[in-house]
Amino acid sequence: MKLDRILVNGHLIDDKGQVHYNRSIGISQGKIVMIPEGVTPQADETIDVAGGYISPSFVNMHAHGAMNIFKGIAEDVSIQRWFDEILWPYESKMEAGDAKVGSLLAMTEMMDHGITCYAEHYFFEDAILQAVKETGMRIEMAPTLFGPDPNFDDRLKMTTRLASDRSSDRIRFAYGPHSPYTVSKEQLEAVAEEARKTGLSIHLHVSETQDQVSLSREKHGKTPFAYLADLGFFDQRVLVGHGLWVEEGDLDKIGEQTYFAACPKTYGKLAMGMGGLWKHAKDLNLSFGTDGAASSATLNVAEQARIFALFGKQAKSDAESYTLPWLWQALMKGHEYFGFPTGRLADGFDADLIVWDLSLSNTAPVYNPLASIIYSSDARNVRHLMIQGDFVKRDGQLLTIPKDLSKSVRESVEGILERGTGQASVHFNE
Secondary structure, three states, X not given: OOEEEEEEEEEEEOOOOOEEEEEEEEEEOOEEEEOOOOOOOOEEEEEEOXXXXXXXXXXXXXXXXXXXXXXXXXXXXXXHHHHHXXXXXXXXXXXXXXXXXXXXXXXHHHHHOOEEEEEEEEOOXXXXXXXXXXXXXXXXXXXXXXXXXXXXXXXXHHHHHHHHHHOOOOEEEEEEEOOOOOOOHHHHHHHHXXXXXXXXXXXXXXXXXXXXXXXXXXXXXXXXXXXXXXXXXXXXXXXXXXXXXXXXXXXXXXOOOEEEEEOHHHHHHOOOOOOOHHHHHHHOEEEEOOEOHHHHOOOOHHHHHHHHHHHHHHHHOOOOOOOHHHHHHHHHHHHHHHOOOOOOOOOOXXXXXEEEOOOOOOOOOOOXXXXXXXXXXXXHHEEEEEEOOEEEEEOOEEOOOOOOHHHHHHHHHHHHHHHOOOOOOOOOOO
16 A cells, blocks of 8 residues: 555654554555554655654643633732633623634644644634634634523524534534533523533533532532532533542542543642642543633643643652653543544544654653653654644644734734723622
């Protein structure tokens, strides 16, 4: 068989974190073709990766990518002030063009760090999907649903229509109720019923803070997870943004198709505490997200895994916890949630691949490539990035980003500051 491309002289890192040295990997019609050791088939293009490490790409399990336009706008404030006094008031006057520019900026950063797919939870879905089309990234788009929105029912049905009309091999959809404290019981029941009918996932924020858990107990007599379980949420596929304050009693409420997106950089920046997420991490389908850049500042899931391990080791006074293989497998776990044919180096899987250059000063020498990637790497080390066998980053240069993006960012920021803040329709933890 003649291949479209073959990557030779590389070292393969599989989804379990095992390294297979001095191997080649082929690509045919966007799919991986595993090459037996010592064999080099013919290909239209042969790429010598010269000792680089080849792995499945990364995915971002929870992002508000459009919020990249607000990076740095809310610093050194409490989480209550962050939401109620700054972010939500600014978002109330946000325009579709801001969301597209912010999304392009987010996708630039994510691809630079080897991320090929992300779970978006936001408004302005048309603008965001246009940005996806321009960059070639994969996305699961969850249009945000707030309870006070008079168009809640229409937006719920709109998500179903979008999934029917616009799903593709790179675009999927989920229902996006914001949280159990901003969406009413009746609305949450409607979301759960719609998801049962369509089979789409539900993506929402749960138990982000200790106060949310306490208020839920006061209002409903149970934790947010128990409350949602009683509404039938965990009978289907659910993506939990954060779940930081998950409790032991919650574990038997969540289903096998419930996934957690840990974003520890946000928790540190907003002083949200350790909660139960570290304690119960190994009992959960846990992977990593970045939240929005206004809270996490960067959109690098390897950095989130790094921080998760460091916070956890320190809190437990146990340097042997949260090991490198476990962290790597958690990074790869996100592929399982999305359901695209990605995340494994195996015949027939889509060639969403990173070629790592770990010979640079920040990662060399390489005794353990997992350590080099998780604890030391940055965007410089992502030499190549492919989606379905096509380069979106090659020789360190991104290929699908508009050349005038910096100008668009400046213009969008000027508009945001000129319009100023408005009135948010919801309040944090209320």
